Amino acid sequence: MNTLFSEPLKVVNCGLSSFADNLQLAGGEVLNLAWQPPALGDVEAGLALARLLRHPLVEQANQRAFEAYLAAQPVLVDVMGAAEAIPALAQSRRILHSGPPIAWQDMCGPVQGAIVGAILFEGWADNAAAAQRLAAEGGVDLEPCHHYQCVGPMAGIISPSMNLFVVQNKTNGERAFCNFNEGLGKVLRFGANSEEVLQRLRWMKQELAPALKAALRELGGLELKPLMAQALHMGDEIHNRNAAATGLFLKRVIPALLATGLPLDHLQRVVAFMAGNDHFFLNLSMAACKSMLDAAANVPFSSMVTVMARNGVNFGIRLSGTGDQWFQAKANPVQGLFFPGYGVDDAAADLGDSAITETAGVGGFAMASSPAIVKFVGGTPADAIGHSRRMQSITLGGNPAFTLPSLNFAPTAAGIDARKVVDRGILPVINTGIAHKQAGIGQIGAGITTAPMPCFVEAIRALAAQVEQFPGNAS
Amino acid sequence: MNTLFSEPLKVVNCGLSSFADNLQLAGGEVLNLAWQPPALGDVEAGLALARLLRHPLVEQANQRAFEAYLAAQPVLVDVMGAAEAIPALAQSRRILHSGPPIAWQDMCGPVQGAIVGAILFEGWADNAAAAQRLAAEGGVDLEPCHHYQCVGPMAGIISPSMNLFVVQNKTNGERAFCNFNEGLGKVLRFGANSEEVLQRLRWMKQELAPALKAALRELGGLELKPLMAQALHMGDEIHNRNAAATGLFLKRVIPALLATGLPLDHLQRVVAFMAGNDHFFLNLSMAACKSMLDAAANVPFSSMVTVMARNGVNFGIRLSGTGDQWFQAKANPVQGLFFPGYGVDDAAADLGDSAITETAGVGGFAMASSPAIVKFVGGTPADAIGHSRRMQSITLGGNPAFTLPSLNFAPTAAGIDARKVVDRGILPVINTGIAHKQAGIGQIGAGITTAPMPCFVEAIRALAAQVEQFPGNAS
Numbered sequence: 001m002n003t004l005f006s007e008p009l010k011v012v013n014c015g016l017s018s019f020a021d022n023l024q025l026a027g028g029e030v031l032n033l034a035w036q037p038p039a040l041g042d043v044e045a046g047l048a049l050a051r052l053l054r055h056p057l058v059e060q061a062n063q064r065a066f067e068a069y070l071a072a073q074p075v076l077v078d079v080m081g082a083a084e085a086i087p088a089l090a091q092s093r094r095i096l097h098s099g100p101p102i103a104w105q106d107m108c109g110p111v112q113g114a115i116v117g118a119i120l121f122e123g124w125a126d127n128a129a130a131a132q133r134l135a136a137e138g139g140v141d142l143e144p145c146h147h148y149q150c151v152g153p154m155a156g157i158i159s160p161s162m163n164l165f166v167v168q169n170k171t172n173g174e175r176a177f178c179n180f181n182e183g184l185g186k187v188l189r190f191g192a193n194s195e196e197v198l199q200r201l202r203w204m205k206q207e208l209a210p211a212l213k214a215a216l217r218e219l220g221g222l223e224l225k226p227l228m229a230q231a232l233h234m235g236d237e238i239h240n241r242n243a244a245a246t247g248l249f250l251k252r253v254i255p256a257l258l259a260t261g262l263p264l265d266h267l268q269r270v271v272a273f274m275a276g277n278d279h280f281f282l283n284l285s286m287a288a289c290k291s292m293l294d295a296a297a298n299v300p301f302s303s304m305v306t307v308m309a310r311n312g313v314n315f316g317i318r319l320s321g322t323g324d325q326w327f328q329a330k331a332n333p334v335q336g337l338f339f340p341g342y343g344v345d346d347a348a349a350d351l352g353d354s355a356i357t358e359t360a361g362v363g364g365f366a367m368a369s370s371p372a373i374v375k376f377v378g379g380t381p382a383d384a385i386g387h388s389r390r391m392q393s394i395t396l397g398g399n400p401a402f403t404l405p406s407l408n409f410a411p412t413a414a415g416i417d418a419r420k421v422v423d424r425g426i427l428p429v430i431n432t433g434i435a436h437k438q439a440g441i442g443q444i445g446a447g448i449t450t451a452p453m454p455c456f457v458e459a460i461r462a463l464a465a466q467v468e469q470f471p472g473n474a475s
Numbered sequence: 476m477n478t479l480f481s482e483p484l485k486v487v488n489c490g491l492s493s494f495a496d497n498l499q500l501a502g503g504e505v506l507n508l509a510w511q512p513p514a515l516g517d518v519e520a521g522l523a524l525a526r527l528l529r530h531p532l533v534e535q536a537n538q539r540a541f542e543a544y545l546a547a548q549p550v551l552v553d554v555m556g557a558a559e560a561i562p563a564l565a566q567s568r569r570i571l572h573s574g575p576p577i578a579w580q581d582m583c584g585p586v587q588g589a590i591v592g593a594i595l596f597e598g599w600a601d602n603a604a605a606a607q608r609l610a611a612e613g614g615v616d617l618e619p620c621h622h623y624q625c626v627g628p629m630a631g632i633i634s635p636s637m638n639l640f641v642v643q644n645k646t647n648g649e650r651a652f653c654n655f656n657e658g659l660g661k662v663l664r665f666g667a668n669s670e671e672v673l674q675r676l677r678w679m680k681q682e683l684a685p686a687l688k689a690a691l692r693e694l695g696g697l698e699l700k701p702l703m704a705q706a707l708h709m710g711d712e713i714h715n716r717n718a719a720a721t722g723l724f725l726k727r728v729i730p731a732l733l734a735t736g737l738p739l740d741h742l743q744r745v746v747a748f749m750a751g752n753d754h755f756f757l758n759l760s761m762a763a764c765k766s767m768l769d770a771a772a773n774v775p776f777s778s779m780v781t782v783m784a785r786n787g788v789n790f791g792i793r794l795s796g797t798g799d800q801w802f803q804a805k806a807n808p809v810q811g812l813f814f815p816g817y818g819v820d821d822a823a824a825d826l827g828d829s830a831i832t833e834t835a836g837v838g839g840f841a842m843a844s845s846p847a848i849v850k851f852v853g854g855t856p857a858d859a860i861g862h863s864r865r866m867q868s869i870t871l872g873g874n875p876a877f878t879l880p881s882l883n884f885a886p887t888a889a890g891i892d893a894r895k896v897v898d899r900g901i902l903p904v905i906n907t908g909i910a911h912k913q914a915g916i917g918q919i920g921a922g923i924t925t926a927p928m929p930c931f932v933e934a935i936r937a938l939a940a941q942v943e944q945f946p947g948n949a950s
């Protein structure tokens with residue numbers, strides 16, 4: 001004690017930063033640790049977590065799940081009508097939406113607006129008011145895309161007459177689906193449902209879908225992982241920046257389109273549409289990520305996160321070990337850059353299935369590969385590198401198929417381990433577009449957000465209960 | 476002195492590093508400064524340099540030259556036959572080559588091979604032996620591309636019947652030209668001249684050139700600087716990596732091609748050719764850089780470098796202030812990665828006009844934007860960033876049109892100041908392809924090299940002499 005007080009004090013503060021502030025104000029030297037108790041300080045959840053950490057059942061399950069994810073080979077094999085690809089869509093009036101399940105009356109503006117648009121597109125109502133009534137009265141089944149191996153960006157609306165990309169994992173034969181990207185401006189996925197929006201959807205069905213289907217027949221399928229890997233070396237993180245990936249996709253698809261025998265004016269419109277939208281590849285990136293993560297799903301006891309998705313109100317996750325169960329929490333706010341004339345008060349809550357990209361180790365997890373994205377989502381290139389590094393603390397490993405040049409070609413952090421998230425208090429980072437909270441206005445910015453902690457805590461409790469119930473469990 | 480030897484010695488070594496080695500072997504602590512005397516230790520040249528440093532005539536001239544470079548707006552406006560674009564090529568049997576002037580008998584294998592190919596392509600001889608004789612006997616005028624506002628990669632051969640990209644600087648109306656990129660493998664620019672090579676050149680003349688000419692008419696010209704700037708944010712340095720730039724170019728050009736009314740099978744071949752070559756944009760990057768630097772040329776007293784070019788034997792530079800005068804030195808060796816089966820003994824000396832990209836602040840100068848290029852040219856992403864930073868020490872400023880994301884969007888270092896090169900002993904870095912020394916084998920690797928110091932020392936002497944002779948010179 002004598003030496004302690006006779007020498008200059010160096011204080012390490014752990015917990016409330018206000019303690020450190022006071023010491024600093026008094027001239028003291030303080031290192032402030034941004035430490036929080038695990039599991040949000042919930043003792044019961046913390047004990048559940050403690051039982052799962054280093055548990056051999058979980059460790060083995062995670063290894064199996066992670067290996068299945070790594071081994072997946074998503075190939076774009078076809079374009080199909082949604083009702084053909086997903087028989088449940090042909091059986092009743094059913095529309096799929098992004099994120100975890102949510103009832104019509106709880107949905108946010110853009111999702112309701114997009115559902116109205118889809119009802120009009122399907123011809124189930126003659127005008128927006130009638131469509132709204134139909135939905136409100138339960139005349140349409142509303143279900144998450146994820147319940148049907150689908151993903152959709154933003155509102156994520158898929159109705160029977162739309163067309164889907166079909167991505168097949170060559171390793172296990174399973175398929176995943178995503179709708180087509182409509183471009184920017186007034187589009188269904190941001191809740192717009194005007195005649196202009198419906199006309200574009202009709203054109204996509206009549207011209208874009210058959211042309212892409214024919215081109216894929218010419219190509220005999222397109223491997224998506226090498227294309228994504230290349231785009232990561234070209235400044236994309238393949239969630240909010242898809243300029244390079246779209247270019248690489250076009251370079252493969254256009255020669256095939258020209259060989260389809262379709263009329264030149266048809267091809268011209270298809271090429272102009274795709275070449276005019278730097279985000280065209282986003283939906284393919286999402287389907288590929290869904291395919292990789294579905295491969296890792298349903299491994300009992302695995303704490304690997306296989307889904308992160310937002311419905312504009314709640315953020316939902318699924319773990320491999322807990323199968324189809326959703327764990328939900330209110331979505332965190334988005335820190336971002338807004339387009340001129342808009343601000344944080346105009347923003348809808350975090351929305352869309354596109355966080356499947358982060359779940360698969362790209363998007364925000366691969367931001368180090370995409371320094372230029374900070375012009376779109378905010379921050380500095382150093383922040384972008386920091387995000388990618390930090391995600392290494394909450395993941396099961398690295399994906400050697402996706403390397404990050406600016407981290408000296410380190411594999412991207414992948415396979416989010418819900419245990420590590422809850423233990424370390426580090427949240428998965430997500431790059432995201434920001435929708436206006438009113439239907440139909442569209443994108444008003446982009447930014448960075450995180451998955452909310454409570455759904456991970458909930459998931460850990462459920463997984464711990466599962467492990468407890470296992471007969472041979474020694475812990 | 477007493478304190479000096481009573482305390483531990485910290486030695487700073489400046490000069491021969493072997494002095495430091497000995498001290499380190501004896502257990503001493505040595506900081507070794509990699510210092511060299513300016514101007515290679517040549518006292519007379521050093522004094523000439525001293526007269527030029529901070530000389531108001533030079534400072535003002537450099538400002539004018541650098542501003543003209545920054546203000547240039549290179550636009551791809553047309554495709555023309557070489558003889559039409561450059562009247563001198565229509566007047567006699569004349570072939571242009573890369574680098575500074577060089578006589579036939581002094582040329583390296585690949586350049587001789589490419590000239591033989593061009594003679595066969597023009598029909599001036601029936602076979603390779605006859606073509607070789609014709610060239611050796613002086614039957615063809617051989618001149619540098621740079622003497623006619625042209626640039627060409629590697630051998631850089633341009634003969635009257637070939638077609639050229641026409642790039643116009645919208646700021647001053649001046650034009651610059653470059654030939655088309657043939658792709659990889661057996662190609663004229665690496666000295667190959669087989670029937671396969673000649674057939675490709677004929678096809679480029681018959682189908683590629685008219686299709687691109689028609690597409691450019693549809694487009695009404697294509698601004699190259701914004702496209703290059705975008706590619707720098709997509710992992711290209713637009714010298715040895717042009718994957719993104721080629722993709723961006725195709726995205727603009729293919730819709731225009733489809734609108735030309737040309738037959739579909741013709742368009743298919745043109746699209747397949749361009750989409751199959753990630754380096755297709757290189758020649759456009761070169762023409763744009765030539766255009767920007769020509770704008771800065773011929774400003775009396777300016778020490779800004781406006782040309783760096785290699786003929787496979789010598790490296791030549793031009794300064795703005797010394798106009799058409801070449802300053803030459805033996806090319807430095809290339810540190811690089813070789814394709815399997817090849818090594819340094821197989822390599823031709825540094826070759827081609829493509830160092831015009833580095834002269835304009837891209838290529839090696841913009842390597843920070845292209846971490847993935849180290850897989851092609853060697854080194855690490857940190858080295859790539861180091862090269863871009865180091866070039867800031869020998870340039871007149873930054874080009875705000877070309878920003879480097881990983882350097883927090885710093886403008887690329889541009890406008891090489893020959894004074895700074897000679898004063899600081901820092902050589903311009905160049906990313907380069909490596910040709911096999913025998914004609915026709917092609918590219919065998921890629922790597923990093925530097926411009927040789929003696930040509931800068933020579934240039935500084937000449938500029939100092941010019942400044943001395945100026946009547947109003949006060950120094």
